[in-house]
Amino acid sequence: MTASPVAVTGIGIVTSLGEGTEANWRALLAGRSGIRRITRFPVDGLKVTFGGAVDHGGLGALTVAGRCFAMGRAVAAEATAQAGLGDAAFAGPLFLALPPIEMEWPQRRRIAARAAAPRYAAMLAVADEGPEGADHVDFLFGTVADRLARAFGTEGAPISMSTACASGATAIQTAVEAIRRGDCARALVIGSEGSLQVEALIRFGLLSALSTHNEDPAGASRPFARDRDGFIMAEGAAALVLESPAAAAARGAAPLAYLRGCGEAADTFHRTRSNPDGSAIVRAIAGALADAGLPPDAVDYVNAHGTGTPENDKMECLALQAVFGERATRLPVSSNKSMIGHTLSAAGTIEAAFSVLTMRDQMLPPTINHREPDPAIPLDVVPNVARPAAVRTVLSNSFGFGGQNVSLVLSRDAG
Amino acid sequence: MAARQVWITGVGLISALGEGRDAHLAALADPGAVAAARDSASFAPFHVHPIRHLDLERFMPRRGDQRAMGPWMQYGVHASGLALAEAGVLGDAALLGRTHLLAAAAGGERDLALDEEILAGLAGRERPEAYINTRLTEGLRPTAFLAQLSNMFAGNVSIVLGVAGSSRTFMGEEAAGVEIVRVAWRRIAAGQGDLFLVTASYNAARADMLLLHQTGGRLLAGPWRGLWDRPAGGMTLGSVGVALVLEAADHARARGARPIARLAGVAHGWSDRRPGAASRAAAAQWDLPAGVPTLVLSGASGAGPVTAEEHAFLAGRAEGLAVRGTAAALGHPVEAAFPANLGLAAWCVDAGIAFPPLATDPIESVGSAAPRRAVVTGWGVRRGEGLGVLEAP
Numbered sequence: 065m066t067a068s069p070v071a072v073t074g075i076g077i078v079t080s081l082g083e084g085t086e087a088n089w090r091a092l093l094a095g096r097s098g099i100r101r102i103t104r105f106p107v108d109g110l111k112v113t114f115g116g117a118v119d120h121g122g123l124g125a126l127t128v129a130g131r132c133f134a135m136g137r138a139v140a141a142e143a144t145a146q147a148g149l150g151d152a153a154f155a156g157p158l159f160l161a162l163p164p165i166e167m168e169w170p171q172r173r174r175i176a177a178r179a180a181a182p183r184y185a186a187m188l189a190v191a192d193e194g195p196e197g198a199d200h201v202d203f204l205f206g207t208v209a210d211r212l213a214r215a216f217g218t219e220g221a222p223i224s225m226s227t228a229c230a231s232g233a234t235a236i237q238t239a240v241e242a243i244r245r246g247d248c249a250r251a252l253v254i255g256s257e258g259s260l261q262v263e264a265l266i267r268f269g270l271l272s273a274l275s276t277h278n279e280d281p282a283g284a285s286r287p288f289a290r291d292r293d294g295f296i297m298a299e300g301a302a303a304l305v306l307e308s309p310a311a312a313a314a315r316g317a318a319p320l321a322y323l324r325g326c327g328e329a330a331d332t333f334h335r336t337r338s339n340p341d342g343s344a345i346v347r348a349i350a351g352a353l354a355d356a357g358l359p360p361d362a363v364d365y366v367n368a369h370g371t372g373t374p375e376n377d378k379m380e381c382l383a384l385q386a387v388f389g390e391r392a393t394r395l396p397v398s399s400n401k402s403m404i405g406h407t408l409s410a411a412g413t414i415e416a417a418f419s420v421l422t423m424r425d426q427m428l429p430p431t432i433n434h435r436e437p438d439p440a441i442p443l444d445v446v447p448n449v450a451r452p453a454a455v456r457t458v459l460s461n462s463f464g465f466g467g468q469n470v471s472l473v474l475s476r477d478a479g
Numbered sequence: 480m481a482a483r484q485v486w487i488t489g490v491g492l493i494s495a496l497g498e499g500r501d502a503h504l505a506a507l508a509d510p511g512a513v514a515a516a517r518d519s520a521s522f523a524p525f526h527v528h529p530i531r532h533l534d535l536e537r538f539m540p541r542r543g544d545q546r547a548m549g550p551w552m553q554y555g556v557h558a559s560g561l562a563l564a565e566a567g568v569l570g571d572a573a574l575l576g577r578t579h580l581l582a583a584a585a586g587g588e589r590d591l592a593l594d595e596e597i598l599a600g601l602a603g604r605e606r607p608e609a610y611i612n613t614r615l616t617e618g619l620r621p622t623a624f625l626a627q628l629s630n631m632f633a634g635n636v637s638i639v640l641g642v643a644g645s646s647r648t649f650m651g652e653e654a655a656g657v658e659i660v661r662v663a664w665r666r667i668a669a670g671q672g673d674l675f676l677v678t679a680s681y682n683a684a685r686a687d688m689l690l691l692h693q694t695g696g697r698l699l700a701g702p703w704r705g706l707w708d709r710p711a712g713g714m715t716l717g718s719v720g721v722a723l724v725l726e727a728a729d730h731a732r733a734r735g736a737r738p739i740a741r742l743a744g745v746a747h748g749w750s751d752r753r754p755g756a757a758s759r760a761a762a763a764q765w766d767l768p769a770g771v772p773t774l775v776l777s778g779a780s781g782a783g784p785v786t787a788e789e790h791a792f793l794a795g796r797a798e799g800l801a802v803r804g805t806a807a808a809l810g811h812p813v814e815a816a817f818p819a820n821l822g823l824a825a826w827c828v829d830a831g832i833a834f835p836p837l838a839t840d841p842i843e844s845v846g847s848a849a850p851r852r853a854v855v856t857g858w859g860v861r862r863g864e865g866l867g868v869l870e871a872p
Contacts, residue, residue: 108609109616162650164586164629167691169611172594173601175694182598184591184686188525192696192712195861200695205585205629206651210862213749221747221863223658224650226584226630234647238662245669262608263615270621330580330637330646335547335625344643465625466634468646 067355069478070240071312071319072304074149075417076142078135079300079404080116085142089421092429093450097282097403099296105262111269114281116298116405117260129165131258132208135301136160137215140254143303144216148317153217156250159239160209161231162224163259163409167203175199208256218252228464229369230328231255232302232412233472237326239306249311255413256301268297271336273373283433287370287399288377288445290438295371298405302413304420309478321420324358324457324473327351331467338379344469345383349459352471353387358457360388363395363473365428365453367419367460368445370399371406380461381441396453398431398446412462416472419458423476428453482668486731486738486872489568489724490822491561491678493554494809495528495717499561500826506808507823507834513808517703517715518684524700525693527683528717528810533557544639549588549626552635554720555680559636562722563676567736569640574734578644579672580633581663583655583679583814587627589687593618632680642676653778654747655679656817657857657865661745663725673730677723679815683716692716697782697860706807707790707840711783714860717810721819728872738872740825740853748864757785758792760864765796767854767868774833774850775802776820778857778865780811789858794842800854801845807837817857817865824853824869831871 077084080098081091091098099116104124107113117124123131144154172187179186193199201207209222227234232255239251268274275294277284286292312319329351331344338345353360369380385392400418401407407414422428427450434447457475464470492499495516496506506512519526533553538560539545548556563569568578597614601607625631630648637646649655649662656679663675682688692698697714704713725742748760767773775793779786793802805820812819827833833850836843857865 267624
């Protein structure tokens with residue numbers, strides 16, 4: 065069954081390339097990389113010493129939750145301003161894609177330092193800082209959403225979501241469903257990722273998921289290239305104001321684009337690997353197209369998940385070949401992650417926002433660092449240089465660890 | 480289009496009181512069993528309500544699956560297996576392929592021994608950060624991360640039990656447990672899916688979880704006290720794995736699945752918690768005709784001041800409500816609190832019984848007239864005022 069389109073009336077973006085939608089988009093079309101050596105914390109002894117940290121305005125000194133809130137507030141302010149909603153309370157709910165939050169080493173050390181012994185039992189005895197204490201409130205999972213809900217005056221209980229690297233797309237899908245069933249006329253979707261703290265970097269490194277090209281941070285993210293060796297952990301945020309087309313029209317807001325279809329599928333195969341037949345990814349893509357009521361031929365460009373891990377890019381190619389057939393070799397497919405790294409929980413929202421800009425300007429952002437094509441991936445990855453193209457409809461893919469796959473179909477027009 | 484009715488066709492519950500319907504209803508009627516389920520020694524002066532036994536072999540027979548999860552995930556996968564089995568979905572690849580999974584999750588178990596070794600080793604070091612880098616790199620088990628990631632609880636439900644329709648994880652303490660139920664209920668009512676598994680899990684026997692709550696002074700320290708008679712630091716955490724199969728009534732009928740209860744409504748307020756604000760949010764949701772014998776299962780955690788506010792709110796409702804604060808028996812299972820109380824309530828409505836009071840407080844004094852309706856409250860310790868209504872189908 066084809067479901068109704070949902071309008072995008074505002075977007076906001078922050079990444080390691082900079083603050084604001086236009087600054088990010090210019091840098092992306094210029095093929096610039098935001099990936100750098102990490103200065104936020106000492107990197108001695110680490111397997112991976114670089115990433116896409118967002119450090120402006122003192123963000124580097126904050127906790128993960130603090131960065132997620134600050135970036136989320138910045139992008140939501142940009143998106144609501146673009147949507148023409150001003151500073152009034154946002155008349156709709158908040159859907160937030162967020163990384164898991166937990167106490168970090170500075171706080172753990174501080175509590176241990178005042179305990180009789182560096183053990184949890186002793187730390188518990190001296191832990192109480194009161195119900196508003198930062199070491200308590202900052203590490204509750206619900207705090208970032210609560211603070212964003214209060215900052216923008218959103219309605220009802222805010223929802224924080226995680227489907228790992230698909231979280232941003234999941235938040236968009238959940239909001240689209242709420243608008244379609246008439247629960248709300250408008251929703252604020254934010255994906256915010258500020259996880260570049262030392263333990264998270266080490267954990268991803270131990271999974272052998274990260275690139276180890278420490279000597280060349282800006283050149284390390286090589287989606288679809290033969291010499292790709294993993295993704296780059298990165299931060300960033302994006303917000304989208306979603307509205308029913310009728311609600312947008314009623315207040316004279318001009319939609320930037322439309323969410324036409326959402327598809328999802330859970331892979332039951334393995335914790336970090338996709339089913340080798342690509343079936344769950346294919347189901348997500350096919351589900352999004354069916355939801356949009358569009359044939360594969362309607363897709364003009366694919367904003368790829370394209371993480372740069374050997375496994376993901378091969379599987380994504382396989383799935384695109386299954387869905388698009390012989391046309392897969394000609395269909396432009398590029399990865400923003402070649403420039404901004406993998407923004408994990410925020411990636412789905414950031415890439416949806418870039419998809420909107422792709423259609424606005426009829427320009428395809430490139431896949432940079434593409435020096436050695438992988439003969440096993442015969443795709444047009446828009447290598448190294450942005451280029452103009454006629455783009456009415458974009459497919460944006462997000463695939464998460466744990467087999468949580470989401471695809472979105474966005475179009476310039478409602479139908 | 481008329482909204483579709485939503486049935487609960489499967490309930491899986493494991494807690495300190497045991498596993499499944501019979502064990503829970505028997506223990507809830509036995510004050511000795513409730514008291515024996517508490518553990519006041521392992522984390523003294525704090526109390527937890529631990530799960531003491533889990534039959535891993537039943538739903539997770541593969542060693543690789545067992546090793547990929549800590550207890551937190553295992554409780555939830557087990558409960559999901561129980562719920563899917565009762566609903567007649569377990570093992571049915573066609574149904575599982577269309578089952579949408581919504582999970583409410585915190586994070587998985589840390590390696591606490593490694594944390595303590597590192598903290599001990601930091602003393603007197605000139606470059607403590609470099610030491611932490613090295614020790615974490617050498618000491619963390621590579622796959623342990625996958626047992627910690629919030630979304631991997633749902634990932635393991637999919638991988639181990641074959642739930643393949645879709646998978647979304649909600650985060651944010653008690654509110655996440657309300658939202659998984661509310662969103663599934665709305666989606667079914669609006670025709671955005673027929674068959675949902677909602678699941679949540681909580682492992683209370685973790686010093687890192689106790690620390691998260693005790694940094695806010697939330698935990699009951701010292702002698703155990705009744706739920707409604709506690710200081711502001713009044714929470715005792717409880718381990719729970721819970722899962723509910725929510726299904727469109729027409730879909731369930733067509734495949735011959737039996738309803739345990741009908742999910743008549745879910746509401747969720749978000750007050751700022753100034754005094755009286757939570758009560759006002761809850762009062763705005765409380766739209767229940769009088770005259771129906773009603774069981775109220777409260778999700779009050781014991782932490783103040785909101786537990787006292789909920790107590791006053793419930794005391795001020797219509798006469799004749801049989802109120803039970805289940806945290807007295809299960810402990811407070813945070814994300815799992817609301818779905819666990821819905822599961823218990825579904826069993827009570829199905830059997831037409833209310834278990835005896837769990838406290839000597841006057842609001843629990845009303846006896847167990849055969850309830851035809853059950854109300855579940857889910858007021859978060861810090862945020863969110865959830866309400867669920869179940870009726871006999």
